[in-house]
Amino acid sequence: MTAPERLVAVPVRHYGRYVGAVVVLVALGLLVRAFAQADLQWSLTKHFFTFHTIVAGAGRTLLISVLSQALGIVLGVVVAVMRQSGNPVTSGVGWLYVWLFRGTPVLLQLFLWYNLGLVFQTLSFPGLGSAQTADVMTPFLAALLGLGINEGAYMAEIVRAGIAAVDEGQTEAAQALGMSRGLTLRRIVLPQAMRVIIPPTGNEFINMLKTSSLAFAITYPELTLAARDIYTNNLKVFELLFAAAAWYLLMTTVFSIGQFYLERRFARGSSRSLPVTPIQRLRTLVGTGRQR
Amino acid sequence: MTATPMVLSEGVHKSFGSLEVLKGIDLAVQPGEVCCLLGPSGSGKSTFLRCINHLEKINAGRLSVDGQLVGYRQQGDKLYELREKETAAARADIGMVFQRFNLFPHMTALGNVMEAPQKVKGLSKAEARDRGRALLERVGLSDKVDAYPAQLSGGQQQRVAIARALAMQPKLMLFDEPTSALDPELVGEVLDVMRGLAADGMTMVVVTHEMMFAKDVGDTAVFMDGGVVVERGNPREVLTNPQQERTRAFLGKVL
Numbered sequence A: 001m002t003a004p005e006r007l008v009a010v011p012v013r014h015y016g017r018y019v020g021a022v023v024v025l026v027a028l029g030l031l032v033r034a035f036a037q038a039d040l041q042w043s044l045t046k047h048f049f050t051f052h053t054i055v056a057g058a059g060r061t062l063l064i065s066v067l068s069q070a071l072g073i074v075l076g077v078v079v080a081v082m083r084q085s086g087n088p089v090t091s092g093v094g095w096l097y098v099w100l101f102r103g104t105p106v107l108l109q110l111f112l113w114y115n116l117g118l119v120f121q122t123l124s125f126p127g128l129g130s131a132q133t134a135d136v137m138t139p140f141l142a143a144l145l146g147l148g149i150n151e152g153a154y155m156a157e158i159v160r161a162g163i164a165a166v167d168e169g170q171t172e173a174a175q176a177l178g179m180s181r182g183l184t185l186r187r188i189v190l191p192q193a194m195r196v197i198i199p200p201t202g203n204e205f206i207n208m209l210k211t212s213s214l215a216f217a218i219t220y221p222e223l224t225l226a227a228r229d230i231y232t233n234n235l236k237v238f239e240l241l242f243a244a245a246a247w248y249l250l251m252t253t254v255f256s257i258g259q260f261y262l263e264r265r266f267a268r269g270s271s272r273s274l275p276v277t278p279i280q281r282l283r284t285l286v287g288t289g290r291q292r
Numbered sequence B: 001m002t003a004t005p006m007v008l009s010e011g012v013h014k015s016f017g018s019l020e021v022l023k024g025i026d027l028a029v030q031p032g033e034v035c036c037l038l039g040p041s042g043s044g045k046s047t048f049l050r051c052i053n054h055l056e057k058i059n060a061g062r063l064s065v066d067g068q069l070v071g072y073r074q075q076g077d078k079l080y081e082l083r084e085k086e087t088a089a090a091r092a093d094i095g096m097v098f099q100r101f102n103l104f105p106h107m108t109a110l111g112n113v114m115e116a117p118q119k120v121k122g123l124s125k126a127e128a129r130d131r132g133r134a135l136l137e138r139v140g141l142s143d144k145v146d147a148y149p150a151q152l153s154g155g156q157q158q159r160v161a162i163a164r165a166l167a168m169q170p171k172l173m174l175f176d177e178p179t180s181a182l183d184p185e186l187v188g189e190v191l192d193v194m195r196g197l198a199a200d201g202m203t204m205v206v207v208t209h210e211m212m213f214a215k216d217v218g219d220t221a222v223f224m225d226g227g228v229v230v231e232r233g234n235p236r237e238v239l240t241n242p243q244q245e246r247t248r249a250f251l252g253k254v255l
């Protein structure tokens, strides 16, 4: 018999993993080689990445995405609160909104807003006068309304789930302190719902960065349309699409990182210690970090 | 002439759907009195407490706090429910402490205590902070002002919750089993704070299973069962020499 302290524990060997990794690496290598040898001028992709119309397109993609998402969040909160209302008309309208805008394609909604002038020639704003719809409904505004109002329907569901996740005792405690319903919602319920709302909202925004490319169909010159306009002239289709793809990847990556820090901030108070940031992890690794 | 009772409940009825939970509660609590509500689980103690600050609407009877009807205005023989704002204002004068603390987890201890004075009473930040710090000191937590609820023990959380209620300078404090969710060794620190409050003359209605507390601190003990008040009197009398069979049966189980 061997003495117990001399026994050696042998972990399970994962031979399958080695085989799998080799297969994947070989496939990846072949793919890279194919593109490296393809009839593609990579230098052109690099050139167009910083070309002014492409950069301007990326800027518009960012602008329309941020504004549409902001509109979506505001509408989402309003509709989520409406749906909670005890008034059946108010909650019914909230339900109708979600049903309509979540149930039809966003591309179709973009076309509807863009062509609004066909059915309403003039728009009148009480107290501000009126205007020709065709003048007001620019591609930018149509894109903003189409994307933002559609997003509002999805955000409403996200916000509703967030509010439902907050313990009822919180509302009771706030009311017992004499806080009104509005104050309770603003100061107590919504901040706590944030923890549930933020992760899917981050995903929504990253989706929005890409969905905004649909606005090309109503001639809003965002990134995809900018790339297409150039390649229809010079026929460097892949070079331009790759330049645009690089911009999309850059934007989605930056916002994914931002999302991590935002989630971390709203986790405050919900657990005893916050998740470690990659930079903190790096510091600990190289030994310059403060002891936690 | 006697003073206006702090709480006056006359024939209060409350049903949830077809389930009648309160079947005519008659009770008066005088200013400065500590009234301990005892009774088996499901007898309607929490419901009655919640009716006192209109977290639940009563179906029949009259309930008034400091001479003012709770949640209603009487005109002729009809009671009209008050608007949300008026009810909220009335609630601000009634402190409530919950079994599960219900602290706001996204705010520090001090933030919890400052919130309502600042947002409801309109105190300045500095005033609210001073008041909050003083109250946290009073409940023995001056070193925890910046801690979040998740970083506090149950006893500490409940003391913050008491400070939070006191920050509105209530004329009446309601406690719903404030020590039932606590580990036994933490019960004492919360009861000590409540004892101090009682000594300072606060009017308190306390739902509790702490018979020692009821005997030492309570001015009256009220035994509820099946939605009615079965027996009330001096806590020592009620607890050691109950007159009603149902009280005896209950005390036999818990003592």
Ligand SMILES: Nc1ncnc2c1ncn2[C@@H]1O[C@H](COP(=O)(O)OP(=O)(O)O)[C@@H](O)[C@H]1O
Pocket (backbone or CB within 6 Å): B016, B019, B021, B039, B040, B041, B042, B043, B044, B045, B046, B047, B048
């Ligand atoms: N919101 C509610 N809806 C339906 N039934 C309720 C509600 N709140 C309490 N009850 C019922 O009322 C009865 C009394 O409850 P409660 O007042 O909490 O009793 P206690 O606090 O004395 O244990 C119980 O049967 C409970 O199930």
Ligand SMILES: [Mg+2]
Pocket (backbone or CB within 6 Å): B045, B046, B047, B176, B177
């Ligand atoms: Mg109870």
